[in-house]
Amino acid sequence: MNKQKSIFSPVKAWKYLLRKPVTVLKKDIFDNPRESSPRYRGFHQNDWDKCLGCGTCSRICPTNAITMVQVDTLEDKEGYKKERPAFDYGRCSFCALCVDICPSDSLNMSREYLHLSKQAESFYFLPDSRGIHGDTRDRGYVRDDDSELLDLNRYEMELEPVDRKKSFIEIVRGFSLEKALAESARCVECGICTEACPAHMNIPEYIKSVWEDDMKGAVGYLYKTNPLANVCGRICTHKCEGVCALGKRGEAISIRWLKRFIVDNTPMDDYEEAALSYVTEKVDGKVAVVGSGPSGLSCAYYLRTLGYEVDVYEEKALPGGVIRYGGPEYRLPEESVLKDIGIIEKSGVHFITGTKVGRDVSLEELRDRYDAVFLGTGFSLSRQLRIPGYEHSDVKYAIPFLGQTRDYLRGLADMPDIMEKVVVIGGGNVAFDVGRTLIRLQQRKYGTDHVSIAALEHRGILPCDKEELEEGGEEGLKGHFGYGPDEIIITDGKIIGLRVKKVISIFDADRKFNPSYDESDSFVIEAGQVYIATGQMPEYEYFSEEMKSMITIERGQVKVGAHGQFENFPWLFAGGDIVQGPDIITGVANGHDAADGIDEYLRSRKK
Amino acid sequence: MNEVKLFLGPQHPGMHGNYSVHMYVDGDIINKSRPTPGFLHRGFEKLMERRLWMGNLALIPRICVPEPDINEMVYAMGVEALAGIDVPEKAHWIRMLVLELARIAVHTMSLGFIGGPTGMYTATYWAIAQRDLILDLFEELSGARIYHMYIIPGGVRKDLPDGFAGHVLEKMAELETKLPEFGELILKHPVIHARAKDNIMLPAEVVWELGVTGVGMRSATGLANDLRKVKPYARYDEVEFEVPVAVYSDALTRLNLKFREIYQSISIVRQVLEKMPADGPVNVPVSPGNALRWTVPAGMVYAAVESSRGEYGYFIVSDGREKPYRIAVRGASYPQGLLGIEKYLKGYRIDDASLWMDTMGVCSPEIDR
Numbered sequence: 001m002n003k004q005k006s007i008f009s010p011v012k013a014w015k016y017l018l019r020k021p022v023t024v025l026k027k028d029i030f031d032n033p034r035e036s037s038p039r040y041r042g043f044h045q046n047d048w049d050k051c052l053g054c055g056t057c058s059r060i061c062p063t064n065a066i067t068m069v070q071v072d073t074l075e076d077k078e079g080y081k082k083e084r085p086a087f088d089y090g091r092c093s094f095c096a097l098c099v100d101i102c103p104s105d106s107l108n109m110s111r112e113y114l115h116l117s118k119q120a121e122s123f124y125f126l127p128d129s130r131g132i133h134g135d136t137r138d139r140g141y142v143r144d145d146d147s148e149l150l151d152l153n154r155y156e157m158e159l160e161p162v163d164r165k166k167s168f169i170e171i172v173r174g175f176s177l178e179k180a181l182a183e184s185a186r187c188v189e190c191g192i193c194t195e196a197c198p199a200h201m202n203i204p205e206y207i208k209s210v211w212e213d214d215m216k217g218a219v220g221y222l223y224k225t226n227p228l229a230n231v232c233g234r235i236c237t238h239k240c241e242g243v244c245a246l247g248k249r250g251e252a253i254s255i256r257w258l259k260r261f262i263v264d265n266t267p268m269d270d271y272e273e274a275a276l277s278y279v280t281e282k283v284d285g286k287v288a289v290v291g292s293g294p295s296g297l298s299c300a301y302y303l304r305t306l307g308y309e310v311d312v313y314e315e316k317a318l319p320g321g322v323i324r325y326g327g328p329e330y331r332l333p334e335e336s337v338l339k340d341i342g343i344i345e346k347s348g349v350h351f352i353t354g355t356k357v358g359r360d361v362s363l364e365e366l367r368d369r370y371d372a373v374f375l376g377t378g379f380s381l382s383r384q385l386r387i388p389g390y391e392h393s394d395v396k397y398a399i400p401f402l403g404q405t406r407d408y409l410r411g412l413a414d415m416p417d418i419m420e421k422v423v424v425i426g427g428g429n430v431a432f433d434v435g436r437t438l439i440r441l442q443q444r445k446y447g448t449d450h451v452s453i454a455a456l457e458h459r460g461i462l463p464c465d466k467e468e469l470e471e472g473g474e475e476g477l478k479g480h481f482g483y484g485p486d487e488i489i490i491t492d493g494k495i496i497g498l499r500v501k502k503v504i505s506i507f508d509a510d511r512k513f514n515p516s517y518d519e520s521d522s523f524v525i526e527a528g529q530v531y532i533a534t535g536q537m538p539e540y541e542y543f544s545e546e547m548k549s550m551i552t553i554e555r556g557q558v559k560v561g562a563h564g565q566f567e568n569f570p571w572l573f574a575g576g577d578i579v580q581g582p583d584i585i586t587g588v589a590n591g592h593d594a595a596d597g598i599d600e601y602l603r604s605r606k607k
Numbered sequence: 608m609n610e611v612k613l614f615l616g617p618q619h620p621g622m623h624g625n626y627s628v629h630m631y632v633d634g635d636i637i638n639k640s641r642p643t644p645g646f647l648h649r650g651f652e653k654l655m656e657r658r659l660w661m662g663n664l665a666l667i668p669r670i671c672v673p674e675p676d677i678n679e680m681v682y683a684m685g686v687e688a689l690a691g692i693d694v695p696e697k698a699h700w701i702r703m704l705v706l707e708l709a710r711i712a713v714h715t716m717s718l719g720f721i722g723g724p725t726g727m728y729t730a731t732y733w734a735i736a737q738r739d740l741i742l743d744l745f746e747e748l749s750g751a752r753i754y755h756m757y758i759i760p761g762g763v764r765k766d767l768p769d770g771f772a773g774h775v776l777e778k779m780a781e782l783e784t785k786l787p788e789f790g791e792l793i794l795k796h797p798v799i800h801a802r803a804k805d806n807i808m809l810p811a812e813v814v815w816e817l818g819v820t821g822v823g824m825r826s827a828t829g830l831a832n833d834l835r836k837v838k839p840y841a842r843y844d845e846v847e848f849e850v851p852v853a854v855y856s857d858a859l860t861r862l863n864l865k866f867r868e869i870y871q872s873i874s875i876v877r878q879v880l881e882k883m884p885a886d887g888p889v890n891v892p893v894s895p896g897n898a899l900r901w902t903v904p905a906g907m908v909y910a911a912v913e914s915s916r917g918e919y920g921y922f923i924v925s926d927g928r929e930k931p932y933r934i935a936v937r938g939a940s941y942p943q944g945l946l947g948i949e950k951y952l953k954g955y956r957i958d959d960a961s962l963w964m965d966t967m968g969v970c971s972p973e974i975d976r
Contacts, residue, residue, distance in 0.1 A: 022736035039750035059899055062662035095665035095756045141750045146765045146889050149898035185896020
């Protein structure tokens with residue numbers, strides 16, 4: 001380095017005077033900050049209208065920076081929690097995993113670089129869509145399809161329609177282990193489902209148990225709140241899936257099928273041990289349960305977990321009520337029902353079948369013999385539809401028909417007398433059960449099927465489950481939706497069809513049920529039999545006149561206080577369809593609640 | 608003999624990160640030196656066992672702050688090997704783009720930081736300015752300047768933003784016009800020559816003794832041992848580049864190699880942008896389900912990449928659950944930054960200690976982990 005340098009070499013430095021500087025002084029950096037990139041991961045913004053309060057952001061957060069905070073000013077909305085995420089910027093690492101996993105798409109980050117404050121608490125804040133500085137700046141980092149961290153699609157399984165309508169074999173195959181693990185891995189454990197479930201089942205917990213391959217633990221979670229796990233794993237109305245956080249952007253988790261997977265795949269020893277682990281010794285107190293439907297069975301089981309002796313009175317030859325005589329075999333196989341009832345029997349519940357309270361034994365006698373009585377008699381009668389021709393002997397009703405079909409498949413009764421062309425009236429799940437059962441019976445008897453279904457409601461507002469509509473259509477059910485029954489046409493003593501007319505509206509201006517029709521749009525559906533599935537009614541023969549005068553019955557349902565306790569008869573409790581309805585899981589919830597009520601009542605009496 | 612104990616760091620302009628060397632000196636000659644790591648010890652390896660496979664994304668870039676992307680890359684490579692995932696083609700190319708931009712940024716900064724020990728801060732300012740312009744690119748790509756959290760197991764987080772390739776090419780062209788000035792200012796400067804030439808020696812024997820990799824190894828042994836060449840990952844086998852080597856490793860040689868590697872990286876970046884597929888997915892999920900429940904099949908794997916300082920690897924053990932069972936980090940600066948200082952710093956002058964830190968390539972958090 002001894003080379004002599006030119007005397008002009010210092011002048012070289014002057015060229016930098018003309019260069020554009022890389023570092024620029026910005027004097028108004030706070031008011032007019034440097035613009036950040038469109039993807040910048042700045043501060044959080046959260047759209048409160050969209051946010052579910054599910055807390056998935058707080059669970060993915062690697063730094064525990066997110067706390068879910070109760071916000072009481074929010075409206076009550078089903079499927080939404082009144083909680084919103086608050087961010088601690090002392091911990092946040094600005095990784096934006098919370099944004100990428102947000103099931104509701106409410107969360108994003110802003111393009112703000114700076115937050116300066118002397119108030120330490122301002123670094124812990126609850127953002128809404130206006131962000132930390134209360135103004136709506138440009139959105140920065142947002143989730144897109146590439147950065148998605150949820151698994152939005154269901155893992156499916158079902159039989160082909162061609163095969164399935166020829167038999168009563170259960171149509172849903174159930175998950176394989178691999179699929180069940182994959183499906184259970186989609187759950188974000190928000191627990192919104194638990195709030196929506198009438199029985200408040202521990203859904204995230206049992207799904208997690210499936211994911212951890214701890215089937216015994218899963219059964220334990222099921223029996224905490226629901227002793228009819230086999231039944232509900234198949235035919236529950238699954239309100240949980242309706243509110244599932246995953247359903248906001250993708251498909252809800254198959255909660256019902258996972259429940260079914262648990263009950264079908266747990267070894268029987270483990271199953272029994274877990275299911276009976278809550279059952280205790282019979283200590284004292286005897287309780288009678290009237291009716292062995294979902295609410296009665298649930299009440300009986302939970303009374304056994306509380307140490308009471310329980311007798312269940314059932315009118316029919318077999319216990320189970322609607323699950324034994326209602327739900328169709330292709331949805332609810334006999335062995336599932338037997339498994340549930342078997343566990344309840346093993347818990348020490350005593351069934352007295354073929355005994356109708358009100359006929360063979362009176363309610364007063366039960367009152368004297370037992371410490372408390374639970375009524376879960378359900379809606380056991382079909383509601384009549386008084387249209388011209390309704391008294392014809394080929395007008396059939398859903399409840400006896402479904403019951404007879406189940407008995408027929410059990411080998412206890414003859415096949416119901418069905419004709420080649422039939423029509424079903426009704427748009428609920430029961431109507432579809434009837435229609436699809438008829439298809440199967442016709443296939444068995446005639447080799448073909450021809451079942452029409454007419455409902456007041458048009459396709460969009462049918463009260464049945466979406467899958468009933470889809471699967472029924474696949475099986476060949478001919479739907480006439482938005483058409484109300486007008487007249488059963490009878491020629492020479494035989495039914496030849498049902499005349500229907502177009503429905504204009506179902507409810508009148510006062511929101512009362514009062515359908516109006518377009519008389520000009522009517523036609524005849526060809527049929528030799530008419531099956532009516534337009535609703536059920538209760539039967540209260542067991543109430544004496546004196547009792548009836550002290551009980552309020554509204555729209556067929558009895559008025560009760562907390563835990564289903566009758567105000568004027570503290571020893572008497574009720575649940576299920578005669579109190580709340582309309583589904584099995586509500587019955588289960590009522591039964592459990594009443595068991596707690598009975599326990600409270602009996603313990604308070606002892607003091 | 609009058610021995611005095613002196614502390615270099617943890618806060619010192621010549622020190623890299625929070626690291627400290629205790630020197631026992633006689634006059635200005637170091638008789639004995641004791642490296643004192645641990646100021647940046649946050650228990651990374653242990654913390655990783657408590658976080659989800661995806662959640663670790665926020666933690667791992669911090670194991671080497673100037674060059675965080677190598678952490679994301681080795682972690683992703685390891686997880687992908689265990690899970691048996693095929694990364695989409697485009698993701699491979701995007702990853703290479705990120706890694707090479709990071710290499711350019713960290714080498715530029717490393718060249719400039721020679722200003723600390725030599726007192727020539729112009730170099731530092733220039734280097735930091737150039738690095739910041741590359742960080743602008745990272746901000747545009749990933750949404751963050753330093754901790755990109757962009758390379759994830761299964762691919763990369765998002766596709767390239769519109770116009771990104773153009774911005775990269777502009778930046779590369781600009782850098783190429785600036786680099787000769789760096790050469791003039793740093794590599795040909797008499798002051799630097801006086802300090803760096805024939806100083807801070809790294810003989811080949813020491814390379815083998817301590818396990819030095821990267822620029823240190825290549826400058827001392829003449830071996831072109833670059834993992835991108837000898838064990839290619841991503842799509843490094845589909846791009847052309849040279850591995851600069853030397854057989855005499857003093858501080859100046861190592862600076863020169865870094866400088867030449869910057870040119871190679873610029874060339875790789877251009878090839879990547881040319882060969883990258885225009886469309887296609889950029890990631891695949893690690894396992895079914897959401898990121899809270901991603902699991903990685905049980906097993907163990909060692910994944911390594913060529914960082915700016917040498918072989919950088921993660922040894923990952925999974926027990927099949929949603930969190931790693933154990934992750935061990937092979938920090939590339941461990942041999943020279945910890946063992947080398949302990950054993951071979953003696954005999955040098957006090958002011959050479961920070962030159963050691965600078966030119967050997969030491970990143971203290973990867974020693975501390």
